[in-house]
Amino acid sequence: MSTELPYFSPARPRVFAHRGLAVSAPENTLLAFQHALELGVDHIEIDVHASSDGHAIVAHDDDLRRVGGIDARVDALTARDLARLDLGAGQHVPTLAETLDAFPDARFNIDLKSAAAIAPTVAAIRAARAEQRVLLTSFSEQRRRAALRLLPEVATSASGPRFAAALLATVVRAGPVVRQALRGLHAVQIPERALGISTVTPARIAAFHAAGVEVHVWTVNEPADMARLLDRGIDGIVTDRADLALSVVADRA
Template identity: 25%
Template sequence: MNLEIVAHRGFSAMAPENTLAAFTAAIEGGANSIEFDLQLSADGVPIIFHDETLDRITGTSGKVREKSLEELKQLNAGAWFGEQFVGETIPTLTEALNCFQRVEKFLYFDVKPHCQWSQTDVEKLIQQVREGGILEKCVITAFNEEFLQQVRSCCPEIKLGYFLTETTDYQQQLNKAIKAGNAILSCLFDVVLENPHFVEDSRTQGVDWVVWTVDRPEHFQELVDLGVKRIITNSLIGWT
């Protein structure tokens, strides 16, 4: 498999994170894949936003999960980054589909733990990605493993991602990925650099890696030298 450059929240060094502008910049900049954050509005609409609260990105107070889509759409998601992005709003998954259909390889969903997904919510999500023509590109990752189980029961063919942030959790998370089938480990890059043998050990058991978030060229090269093929980055788009 060739090296896969994954744009973290879109090309977030060039445009405000998790916006249509960032996704477009990632594709035009040469990223192979896109990582983004997903949660629900108060009225159950999948929206693309990282934080539990609105303050950092929109400059307004309140929690995302307590705002309706109509309320969220009134907020500015780009002004904090630069004047040229003043018109950017918080996108829905539906609005991002046109961009996502253009992605060459994979779409890494980081489904946030800020809200509870009912079985109906999960079924609607799967229906949406299926009808949007992106199911085969999807890697659904979440710290909430109950959510991952819901996804797997609803859609056996979709790829899952299990987070790994601590060396001591490696075997446990690897076992979960193996048991789930059609799954990868999404790992803090430091863990891989400190434990290079993990890469081949997991691959021999059918589980590949994606690592995050790599923005220093020396770390990028070290990971490539170790055989890591999927690298999430804010800024090193277009590297080969």
């Protein structure tokens, strides 16, 4: 069960700061992570690519047009090149290694964006001895499985195909099939709708819980929606507004 892993040791409901708190700092930067953690967030959601010289790089997009204003792919630049890029507020594109080192008590939810990112991500986690404070996931089941073969002790959430199988099984109320689809996983991290289906009805949340996984919903930025989903029994909110989410959780407590 997920509750047996140190990654899930803070009390629920969980607030996942989506790419940190990027209200006054660029997303996926050390400053954005610092801002979220200073508020009291326990979990930071990040995305990881690979640099041209084989480092795990914290970045969502595969190129730098949106966040850096340059027409270049992350995997075409070295980690040193990326460290020199000014994203604003004195921030650069960080490596996973420096991120884990900078925040040794934070828990990180890591989305593997490419196959090339798997090996350097595993190496950075091993070097930082961070196995107990990371969750590895990917939309790709192939990437997720490859990473878990190298780090079988870490927490993990459902890939796109694994969740789709579980979701479709709930349509016909096939509890054993839901449990089989989610076997070996610790969470589903999902939008409110997928495949044209509402994913977080009370019955579906109950089915996922019966399969032994937590339910985390992304990306929820409105306090009213956060409260509504928490009322239904979800376990975590993935949000760009961790500040608002913490207030909602505190008010309900």
